[in-house]
Amino acid sequence: MRCALLSVALVAAIAVGSAASPSTAAVRWQWPTVGDHRVDRGFAPPLDAYGAGHRGVDLRAMTGSAVSLVAAGTVSYVGSIDGVAMITIDHGDERSTYQPVLATVSRGERVESGEVIGRLLRTGSHCSPHACLHLGRKRGETYLDPLALLQLPARARLIDPFGALPRAASSSMVNGILLRPTSGEVSSPFGMRRHPLTGEVKLHDGTDFATACGTPVQAAAAGRVVRTYEDKDYGKRVFIDHGIWQGRRIVTIYNHLSSDNVRVGQRVNTGQLIARVGTTGLSTGCHLHFMVERNGTAVDPAPLVR
Ligand SMILES: [Zn+2]
Ligand SMILES: [Zn+2]
Structure with missing residues (x-):
């Protein structure tokens, strides 16, 4: 029995597996911040494109600490959106985003996994008054859960x-x-x-x-x-x-x-x-x-x- x-x-299990993960490459992301790997707020995708939600995860770290790349890719955006400094990295079929981060890389640059791409700022932090890195993961216009790929503590x-x-x-x-x-x-x-x-x-x-x-x-x-x-x-x-x-x-x-x-x-x-x-x-x-x-x-x- x-x-x-x-x-x-x-x-x-096989049915669930094939339905739930359409061609998701088994990529591992490295943790982008130093410290105790604390997740202050998890991923809560909005119900529609304009809905409220949390389109990434907040990783607690010290102001000014190094932010490193989760996986090899090319810098596709460095700038600021609504006054919040942000970096986007293109990994091929997915992108990762980092904010608020003062970039030390520039657009078009190829960066390896684990390389430092900037320093964490406090202005624009989702964990105010503390600093934290808001890490996003996107496939096309769809936000995905970064924790599914991140090496958990x-x-x-x-x-x-x-x-x-x-x-x-x-x-x-x-x-x-x-x-x-x-x-x-x-x-x-x-x-x-x-x-x-x-x-x-x-x-x-x-x-x-x-x-x-x-x-x-x-x-x-x-x-x-x-x-x-x-x-x-x-x-x-x-x-x-x-x-x-x-x-x-x-x-x-x-x-x-x-x-x-x-x-x-x-x-x-x-x-x-x-x-x-x-x-x-x-x-x-x-x-x-x-x-x-x-x-x-x-x-x-x-x-x-x-
Ligand atoms: Zn956040
Ligand atoms: Zn086990």
């Missing part, structure tokens, strides 16, 4: 990275056959989502626990380490085979690790320290992406974790 449900979910909670793990929460969930593998809040559950880095809509095949890099990761159940390697997307990974449960082979996978303490073939006990949280691979910050495979298919870990 679960398998049937999962197949339906995957078919739905970690939502890490500050805890002692080498301190004791909290007691496993008692079962509000049924089926709790697995120990919670690390501390931290669930920052992203299993299911369909838009990938924070690539903008692609697809199945998020595990549960994310947001916690500091270096936090201990423990085996969710007794088993044997069957694989450890470094993947370009999942980063450093550890696979533990727990044998056959209810007729199906259960494997837990721990991803984006900073380090591991185990070797292939090693037996581990429930709760044994096997690794530490990291942000290796395609990751937005320190977190554990925890996966459960049942006969090789990823299933939602949430109901299984006690």
Whole structure:
């Protein structure tokens, strides 16, 4: 029954994916400001061309700080609109806009990703009395959400990275056959989502626990380490085979690790320290992406974790 449900979910996923992202290139944008990556105001597109809304995102930064380019492109506009200094960069099929910014580049110039294009001004700030960068993203005359392409910061909670793990929460969930593998809040559950880095809509095949890099990761159940390697997307990974449960082979996978303490073939006990949280691979910050495979298919870990 679960398998049937999962197949339906995957078919739905493919349909949603193709409908929601028409030829959106999987471009990653670099964060254009320095500092703590605080988003003061998110994207809220207007209902029509003249409606009220917020056609970009506001990124908090210091007055006078450097503003750098999110992706390589050509400067297509430098000037001011309604007294607000602004820069527009052409990336091909999309453009990025920056305001209020005192430009250090000029029109027609080719600029590489990460290069400084200007300094942040306070006059015209959307975060008055503070300074912030209003970053816009346009395709033709349509405004899009810059955060879909921007590399997001970690939502890490500050805890002692080498301190004791909290007691496993008692079962509000049924089926709790697995120990919670690390501390931290669930920052992203299993299911369909838009990938924070690539903008692609697809199945998020595990549960994310947001916690500091270096936090201990423990085996969710007794088993044997069957694989450890470094993947370009999942980063450093550890696979533990727990044998056959209810007729199906259960494997837990721990991803984006900073380090591991185990070797292939090693037996581990429930709760044994096997690794530490990291942000290796395609990751937005320190977190554990925890996966459960049942006969090789990823299933939602949430109901299984006690
Ligand atoms: Zn704004
Ligand atoms: Zn994840």
